[in-house]
Amino acid sequence: MSEVKRNLWKLVAVVIIVIVVAAGALGYYYQTLQKPHVPKIVTSAVISEMITADPSTEFSNSIMMLSNLYEPLIWYDPSQSPSFVPALATSWESSDNSQTWTFHLRQGVKFHDGTPFDATAVKYSIERTIALGQGAAFIWSPVSKINVLDTYTVQFILTSPTPLDVIASASYAAWIMSPNIENLAKAAGFTDASAWFNAGHDAGTGPYMLTKWDPQNEIVMDKFPDYWGGWKDDQFDKAIIKVVRDETVQEQMIKSGEAQVVQQVPFADIPSLQGDANVKVYTSPQYQNLLGFFNNKKFPFNNTLVRQAVSYAIPYDQIVTGVLHGFGTQSIGPIPYGMPGHFDDLPKYTYDLNKAKQLLTQAGYPNGGFKLLLTYMTGDTREEGTVEMIKSSLKDLNIDLDIRAMTWTEQWSLAQGDPSKAQDIFVMYWWPTLLSPYDFMLNLFHSESSVIFNLGYYYHPDVDSVIDQGYALEGSDKTQAFALYKQAQKMVIDDAAVLFLWDLQDIHIVRSNISGFSYNPAYTTVVFFYLLHSIG
């Protein structure tokens, strides 16, 4: 290499280094510099990514975003009484034994594309959702006709008595969208509105509009200036949902202020966060519980006495304190604590080994001796801790429990095969689509023609009929309906149809300089950014 060439290389290297360092310093300078027109931004870190953005079909985590972009006819808010509160409908009534429902709509509301909101939009939205038939569209199955009575009145005709208020406030498939979406999609060069939505567009009436759609990493929403609810200066101009898949990183982000709201931090660290003046820890009931389905079609859990025996052999209190660090409660029946249809006076199984042994003896297996398989979701530390305690406890009954971590699809397909070869205990969470005990009872305990979520194969026509009667009455006579739901719950508890493990508590950690946070368990994981205000 000649001397000139070498010097040239040195020069190039020096130039590159100078550029890199200068640009870095410049960027850092700009970043730390306070600019006068900085928008007010609130960031919420969430553990799981979003997938689709079509309000008619989305049936997963995008609820976190959709609840800020769209509004339903009715919100469900358990902290208020009555719990059904006006959203796009200001009032509603049912007649004809809850087979006809009439909604009176809010006036002066605009969609994000400028289209005014009216009864036609409601009819259009719900009919589109039904026609697409995906996601949670099945909740509308009792609807036979939607009539536009006048600009601000819409009427639903149903085929059977149904609580349409429950359906209209569902967290999925109940969003109202602009009737102009097909035109918007065509104008932007998309084949249909679904493709347009999933490319990151929205057409709701909600307080925020979607501006950046990167579902695996980050969602940015801007405030909708014409929102019918109006805006105050201390509300946020931009709301960001950031996907942060690690609990400890979420914890670091809330501590450092890089996020203003986080959803999931290690339980063990919550006490120290409760002592941190910069953040506030909010706990509330969450409509989610952990269940262990007994395989009702296979020895030994086809025997009610054995199911009951095992139900008495679970150290519930130890699990709640040891695994959940107290952020949960032992389940009483299938409906989680805090949800309508949950009854504290239903019977529950407590940890009582003598009783368990006595029941096993009565069943004809005084010395246990079973070798059983339990499956749970891989990577879920709460499930893992719980099933390990179950395993060690069942040793006392001389039951050898093989606990196996599986991915959800592996676990599920094992259960959907031949029940005689399936797992003996299937551990999983349930949370409702419809805010009604019916959601739990139907999916988990009602007979089904092919195995979907009744994963313990618990098929009892008498239980089925009580559940169905309850739902038929829920629209017209809530008291009677809930009495029937209670009766059905008692039947499955007495039968020890499943292991009722624990009800989860929701935890949100919010920076102290933000006020107005309130968690609504009806809309799982949602942070309603419109409610938040910055202090100072």
Place this chain on the structure above:
Amino acid sequence: MARGIGQYVLRRAAHAFVVVLGVILITFIVSHVIPGNPAALWVGAHPTAQQIQRATEELGLNKPIYVQFYIYLTNLLRGDLGVSIRTHDTVLSDVATGLTATLELIISAFVIAVVAGILVGVYSASHRDHVPDHAGRLAAIFGVSMPPFWLAMILQIIFSQTLHVFPLGSRMSIQVSIMYPLKTITGFNLIDSMLTLNFVAFGDSFWHLVLPSLALAAYPFGLTVRMIRTMMIEVLQENYTRSGLAWGLPSRLILFKYALKNAISSTVIALGMSFAYTLTGAFLDELIFVWPGLGTYTALSILALDYPAIMGSVIVVAIFYVIINLLVDIFQAFLDPRVTL
């Protein structure tokens, strides 16, 4: 030699084609043999039986596996990697965005590792059994043996939580990405921001790159130091080195030109393989630094049994292995005239 290289590359490309095809076949079979129900994943959390049935037909999962493989292959030849069952996005765009994010991270990590590793390795070897050598070896052992995710968290605690010098994670800060939005051209933030003269975004991206690169650089750094040191010690004992010194050549010239050139080739091989491995192996580093890379994508795809995504990632990594192998071989021939291609 030019013609030799041309022929060699062609031969290797043919070779590579067979390798990638084999990888595709094996991955396809394995990902389809594992019990699971991708159709259920496709429709969402609490689907009905009819919805699952419909999705099974839409995704072609009701067809025999060889038909599915045939469909997959013909689509692949048209450059269509399919649609991810988990993200509902095309695998090609998912993998492309993940890959550029990961490459930006790995390349900067390896630049740090190689530059620092060679300097420390040479210095260590030339001060054998003295304090600098001990320090260098200690650093090397630290680098190869510390789990990257642990190192990542320690770096976060020290530099962002305590000293507030570097950000916790992500490719850019939220403020900057909103006020100085970056236009995506190549997918590499540093290059894109330079091309669009967005210096704020450049500085911010650079700042965000430091900690994750350092955490990821630890292993290849340790590897480089150890290999360079060992090889250098050997070379420095050779007669020609002694002759060079006796002739009065400057020791820097001997170390970095004559000795290093001989010591470096095996290091390059090891680094090349480690580079390809890191494409998906940087998963934990990406997880902790909220880096939207290929490792995270692949890991999540595997957990969800999202077979089109798994296939896509595997194909990309296989192609990278093949290319890097090729580059390493060519580089060796370039360094050492005795090696013919």
